[in-house]
Amino acid sequence: MKPKWRRDLAPVWPLMRQTSGARLWLGAGLAVFSVAAGIALLALSGWFITATALAGLSAAVAFNVFLPSAGIRLLALGRTAGRYFERVVTHDATLAVLAALRERLFRGWARPEAARALAQRPARLLFRLTGDVDALESLYLRLLVPLAATVGAVALAGAVLAGIDLALAAAVVVWLLLAGAGVTAFVLRRARALALRRALALERLRGRAIDLVAGQTDLLMAGRLPAQCAAIGAADARLAGADRALHGLDVRAGWALAVAGHLLLAGVLVAGAALVERGTVTVPGAALALLLALAVLEPFGALRRGAIEAGRSLLAARRLAPHLRAGTGGPAPRPTANTNTNADADTAATEAPPPPPALVLSGVRVNYPVRVNYPGVARPVLDGIELCLQPGERVAVIGGSGAGKSTLLAVAAGELSPAAGQVRALPCTWLTQHTELFQDSLRDNLRLADPQADDARLWAVLGAAGLADDVRRLAQGLDTPLGEGGLGLSGGQARRLALARLLLRPSRLWLLDEATEGLDADTARDVLQRLDAHAAGRTLLITTHLRREAALAGRIVRLEQGRIVAQACRGTPGFAAELARLRPP
Incomplete structure (x- = not known):
């Protein structure tokens, strides 16, 4: 030994x-x-x-x-x-x-x-x-x-x-x-x-x-x-x-x-x-x-x-x-969904197989320890989650505080390992509730998403996020130093910077957690319009309690106490009813 x-x-x-x-x-x-x-x-x-x-x-x-x-x-x-x-x-x-x-x-x-x-x-x-x-x-x-x-x-x-x-x-x-x-x-x-x-x-x-x-x-x-x-x-x-x-x-x-x-x-x-x-x-x-x-x-x-x-x-x-x-081998690649391997050989030769789902959660359970009232006892925050997102689909997950919405995104992003079940997902980008900015230049905060991006591309995504004019008005432009936590930018500017960083990533799956929380109505409306415009062809999983964010989705999934209790697609009475449950702007 x-x-x-x-x-x-x-x-x-x-x-x-x-x-x-x-x-x-x-x-x-x-x-x-x-x-x-x-x-x-x-x-x-x-x-x-x-x-x-x-x-x-x-x-x-x-x-x-x-x-x-x-x-x-x-x-x-x-x-x-x-x-x-x-x-x-x-x-x-x-x-x-x-x-x-x-x-x-x-x-x-x-x-x-x-x-x-x-x-x-x-x-x-x-x-x-x-x-x-x-x-x-x-x-x-x-x-x-x-x-x-x-x-x-x-x-x-x-x-x-x-x-x-x-x-x-x-x-x-x-x-x-x-x-x-x-x-x-x-x-x-x-x-x-x-x-x-x-x-x-x-x-x-x-x-x-x-x-x-x-x-x-x-x-x-x-x-x-x-x-x-x-x-x-x-x-x-x-x-x-x-x-x-x-x-x-x-x-x-x-x-x-x-x-x-x-x-x-x-x-x-x-x-x-x-x-x-x-x-x-x-x-x-x-x-x-x-x-x-x-x-x-x-x-x-x-x-x-x-x-x-x-x-x-x-x-x-x-x-x-x-x-x-x-960390010896770097981050492990996220597995993609399995395709059907039992298809007839002649059919496979003439028809292209369907694309794999962007995200599959099968029997997922996540436990958080509860030490206050019951020391050592684990309470399931998510239990028996079955969810599948096809490429290009937009799904909004709603529910009250503590229902497990953010935990669901953490599992989909690979940040949290489930206690049971399987997770298969395409490489994704997660826009969290809080904008994570660092004490560095504005350029380097953007390049966290793509270290190889040149200034032309940085200006392009800033324009797409509606922040280019604000940055041009700064004396140092892209070289403007930010304080700790993005000090020097307003809340709306920080959120737009996070949106620009999201646009720099080439991933096809976006995870959006309360994307416009804390923003005024006009800024939130503009951010959502830009998200909608640039999310074409991408798969979106949105967690929200706001009607304006859920309106981007084509399907609504409601969580209660860690379980999916209702699902409804756009155009059905159930979709309108679920949308009406949410807080209006």
Whole structure:
């Protein structure tokens, strides 16, 4: 059975290899080169200074100062260049991996119910998008790269010391591996629990702060504002406690490595003195060994800090892994209705088969848990839904609040998975009750529907939606920045922008949820006329409680308590009766 950390990182490794595999290896190699050049620079400098001092004390000794000094300059330049290119390559590779992770994460959230579940916890959603994804950068930059540099430094030190004395080299390598691996393993083990503590504390603090900012009026009216501030203070205290615990672990690990380093230097100093006394090595060679042991400790400090960060990275990988696995292949295509495969071969050769239905709901049941009065009991919001829409048909679904109209659209759009039954639908576009606009330019808000659309097409759909003249009057036109939630546009303009975005999509099935809710009569009438004009040949499923919207349909379906209780087609008395039930303009 794989260790837990390997299972958590399983979705990350393939993405890292596919996105930046060569750059990741190159960055690690440059890190090893930089550390090796730094160690060699310090060791050679110590040897050179000691050798020149001894040569100065003895006039009879001839000493070539040019070759070592040239080596020192070369190593200094190489270390500087290596460190620069290491930073460029490793950060470029890491940023590419993070960008791919965010794309994969969004694809994972595109599966049914994922976005709905996360939208109920906006603080957690924000933390996933920022903290968890950013935490994964430490996995490579602060753990794997320092680990490669540390292994390279130990290997270099062992190789150089083996040329001086094999026993000394073996002792130094074994001590470095024992001390470094022991401290790193200890930090990794303790950091995971502390990282979990800190992540939960930070998530709770963000959630409480968001609640305070978003609901300060309600909290003030209810007299709960001081209590909310006190809760934020308590969450901040828990976060500070988790930070102190992580800092304490870092200090203890640094102290352990410092003690191990001092013991190593003392041992090398004693061993070097003994080797000089036996005549096995010269004084400059002993100085080289001592400074080599001092320099080889440098990458262990970076590895210690990486081990501290690894707890946060592994926790982030564990929390993101399910969404990353779900997004490996992109959104699954929606299945279309089955055609008749038992038709006579001669008939099939002479007659084209009828087009498949645009939407089929067969025996669909959707349950929502009811936890207030009956904990753990599921109540069906939709039960036994049988509905079929032929291509080009327009159907309006009516019913009171809570009848299940919006849930029906969520099932048809693939956003909600039914507890029972089957759903077959063509690719669709869903115009929800609330216009979703983002803090970006007007052009980029439109291009959410079609990233490849040029300005000519954007102006065409704006004209079709009746918004082109308003946009031309803006100083920056399509480049006009919108605030959060489309701040800067009126409600009617925002709805027209949503309509323009709908027209950009080439889908043949439109799902319209309260398309003109909250608009004044004139704006609503204009929006509906434009929808009617541009919906030719498309299939429409409309949920509404307004007569003006249901009038677009050729069939009305009435829902009550999650069941279809009546259907009527245009031109029948039942259609007029169902239309009369709805609220007039």
